[in-house]
Amino acid sequence: DAGITQSPRYKITETGRQVTLMCHQTWSHSYMFWYRQDLGHGLRLIYYSAAADITDKGEVPDGYVVSRSKTENFPLTLESATRSQTSVYFCASSERGPEQYFGPGTRLTVT
């Protein structure tokens, strides 16, 4: 199906483990973004990418790593998960204007 997808939709992991959240878009949009949503904070930008092999930090990048070897994929890795990284994660993409299109989200619980 066309659009933007995220996997897994739900994930439970233990403190200290590495976990990767996947994001895939079929529009060939240049820009891709990772956000986390926490109560009282809205959506906070973790990392963004302007094109393949071009990534940069957002507002809350600590503890996260991204890569973008292909335009359509933008995985987010938690190198050593902590309880404070329990959150809902959204991937988004955009092209010309500021309007972004969001995936369905991944709910991550770190125990």
Place this chain on the structure above:
Amino acid sequence: DQQVKQNSPSLSVQEGRISILNCDYTNSMFDYFLWYKKYPAEGPTFLISISSIKDKNEDGRFTVFLNKSAKHLSLHIVPSQPGDSAVYFCAASDPSGYNKLIFGAGTRLAVHP
């Protein structure tokens, strides 16, 4: 410090009445504003936007008003319907570029019969 603020965490409105959601911002360099709607277990979806060169934009039941001097925008929904019950996020286009957005904390709207 939050550059985009939605000071009302929740709003309850009766079906058929007007819903007014408010948003304040601090950076006068913001030139584009957007509203997103989010249902539980789904991603945010774009609702309506406004450029800073305008003071009003309308799309069906949804109207966004921008008051640049007050650094304030509002989303009006008329008439409100139960299906409008969702969390609404205000966002501003980051002037540093790269199509980045800065979001408010969101307002949960409940429309009851």
